[in-house]
Amino acid sequence: MSKADYVYGVLAEEIRSARIPGGTALRAAAIARRLGVSVTPVREALRRLEKDRLISYEAHHGATVVDLGDDALEEFYGLRAVVEGLGARLAATRITPEELDWLRELHAAMARDAAGGRLDRLGEQSRHFHLRIADIGGPAFLGQHARAVHDSFPVPATASLWLDPGQVPHQIEAHEGILDALERGDGAAAERLMIEHVRRAGEHRRDNPPTG
Structure with missing residues (x-):
């Protein structure tokens, strides 16, 4: 380097x-x-x-x-919803049993951390969850674009909805629903659930701006 x-x-x-x-x-x-x-x-x-x-x-x-405001925030999560929703839809038709097992193991680790109150680990684990699905759905282009979108907008550590104990059960449930849709090969459901999940994160960040 x-x-x-x-x-x-x-x-x-x-x-x-x-x-x-x-x-x-x-x-x-x-x-x-x-x-x-x-x-x-x-x-x-x-x-x-x-x-x-x-x-x-x-x-x-x-x-x-660069100081990005509310319009950029809305655009960021809107773009994430489109890209990651498409990734989930495509992944439902392409995912292998081994890839599904990897995602379920990560999901189980997140559930254990959530139950143990280790909320600070969940944000990065969720990032891996989302990007892995994008990689599975679009190994040629989509995964790379999903990473570029994630990296394009500064996210304060305190802004993650995974740090809100009231939000964590809903997000764990959302990941479970996405996994079930992937296992069924239901691309439409996987896309819808991913879009709803990402939009909820954007709404939480908009309504709970970081302080300090």
Whole structure:
């Protein structure tokens, strides 16, 4: 890994997880000191982040993390619903018994973590669940697009509906329903359930903006 790749990886993860909030000014020299590199790889990483539309450059202000509002939030979850819904529909006709077993094992692990109060693990596990279904449904293009959509919008760790104890049982039930539809080969049901599930996540995030 080059130094520019290292800096890019760190900053991209911090922006996408919203540990660096929207509207934050990024100073190359300060980043270089923090990460123990020279300014040159930082500038290269910032150019890559601009291509990813995670930062923008403004006259007299330099690089700033893009601050995405409610319209972008609605578009993000709407696009996720379309892409992941299609992935679920296609996966219902393509999934193998081994792939279904893998998803059910992940689902069982999530259920155990939920029962044990380990809610902080569920968000990342859910990401794997969703992206694996997209990979199964669309190994040529769809899985890659689903990842690009996931990575395009900063999601604060505190924004996950999986951290809300009142929401967790509903989401576990939604995953169970999607798995059952996949096992039956019912693409229409798998698509509908996935769309409803993703939209519910978007509504929760819209109605419960992170604080602090």
